[in-house]
Amino acid sequence: MGILSIAPQHVRFAFKLATAIVLALFVGFHFNLETPRWAVLTAAIVAAGPAFAAGGEPWSGAIRYRGMLRIIGTFIGSIAALGLIIAMIRAPGLMLLVCCIWAGFCTWISSLVKVENSYAWGLAGYTALIIVITIQTEPLLAPQFAVERCSEIVVGIVCAIVADLLFSPRSIKQQIDRELDALLVDQYRLMQLCVAHGDSEAVDKAWGDLVRRTAALEGMRSNLNMESSRWAWANRRLKALNTLSLTLITQACETFLVQNTRPDSVPDTFRELFAEPVETVKDVHRHLKRMRRVIIWTGERDTPVTVYSWIGAATRYLLLKRGVVGNTRISAIEEEILDQEVVIKPASAERHHAMVNFWRTTVSCTLGALFWLWTGWTSGNGAMVMIAVVTALAMRLPNPRMVALDFVYGMLVALPLGAFYFLVILPSTQQSMLLLCISLAVLAFFIGIEVQKRRLGSLGALAGTINILVLDNPMTFHFSQFLDSALGQLVGALLAFVVILVIRDNSRERTGRTLLNQFVSAAVSAMTTNKARRKENHLPALYQQLFLLLNKFPGDVAKFRLALNLIIAHQRLRTAPVPVNADLSAFHRQLRNTADRVISASNDDKRRRNFQQLLDELAIYQEKLQIWAAPRQVIESVQRLTAMLHKYQHALTDS
Structure with missing residues (x-):
């Protein structure tokens, strides 16, 4: 029943993984590489990693992009290793310690950069450690080993990419087209709920779902960008559509919130228009045309x-969506929309989390080094390598403990599975390259199916089994060496798992408070008379931070509403007609500096003092707005922001 229920795409990817491994094995032996195992292991990890993350066959471009990151990470790690060896060749113990710190440093950086790029930095950390450990007995061979390792890894990556291309990788374009249509329909339905001022829980659920789907669409855009350069026009439009989708959510939620204090803020004409149901994008298009006519008639x-802003954003969404579907040349009207604003990248709110990851990697690698030096165990170096691999790959993921546990289970499975291959299969295939390839292809095929199901231990079992098999040139069979290697990687995975359990990540609350204070800072920074600053589009960054908040605190509606209110305040103040003069401009800089000090405060007392100073300055700012005869819209927006900060002062300042 299990085999019969396997989906066709699962079988296709299993063949793809088997082909990648067989190609790497054949090329490695054909060109007499020193250790073909590295090429085979690289091909397996590069192909299987994206499948495990996606829970199925990865989209086109994912394997190629991961391969490029692996090449970059390997070269960075190799250069770092050579630098350490040249500088500290006379102090091997100190060199090993500094290499452990380097691995922690790379993990720290990988925790701060974009998730899709973090793999390169994690790899750079443990590549340097592998080289430094391997050349401990013959340090003069370090340059040769670094070059060999890089070449073997490039061979493995090329084999994985060739296998991906041979088995017609799936394009994500059709799914993007369908999601663009469905997203606009649901955006319209959210606006219907907000105009009708319906149940607040239904509104919360609808906007939460749309935030997640918009974030998922941005991830699809990244996949499409990796797939091929021919989607460059569609990629530019999708960047703008991400902002437009977030604008629609913001304007809909503000419409709902405004009616809490002014129930008659939406005229009956628009209530009637939004009351009509929609099923397809054509229905949305038809209703938008009617609404635009009403705006022309009534003014x-x-x-x-x-x-008005929602209708304008929805109209631009429709225009750009058509361009994405057809992937046509960008028109002059579209170019004007695309060049309207400068999108600002978000600042990381996970600095404490990154520091925890640094200590986890550094401490576990150092403990592994001490264990190796103290015991003198021949496979202690293998344990150290496994520690670095587990911590580097686990730290960036939402649940590092489960990733480490996956490796522990994988190493346990790799021990009997590897022994079967080592003792029975490989010795029987010594006279035939074809039989050797078939035997590894069968292993890769069945593990490839399990990897796509995200079976706990499957990815670790694949890497662990290949790592302990003697796929060197020439092949030798010493059972004691095999057992040492298998136990070494099991001990390394266990030690990394224990360190992750002991060094607890207590950064969740701090990250949540930092995120909320970044929303406050964004709202305050929107009060400016600088034209260039007013053109900056912070909305994608703010919603990216909101999405992180959703992941950190699932179900905490109060935090989401506060964050959404601050995003709405930012958008409202960004378009507010603030009077232009030197006095207000200087005070805007003062407000921004105070808001930045709230975020960077090292303890609760400093944070409370800076936050109180911010509230006092906002009170003074309101007086200045009165003196300079600011429009009512500006004064009311600042008053609402100040009242919100007073109300949620404890949530924004206390740990």
């Missing part, structure tokens, strides 16, 4: 700002 001033 822009008689249309609520949020409704």
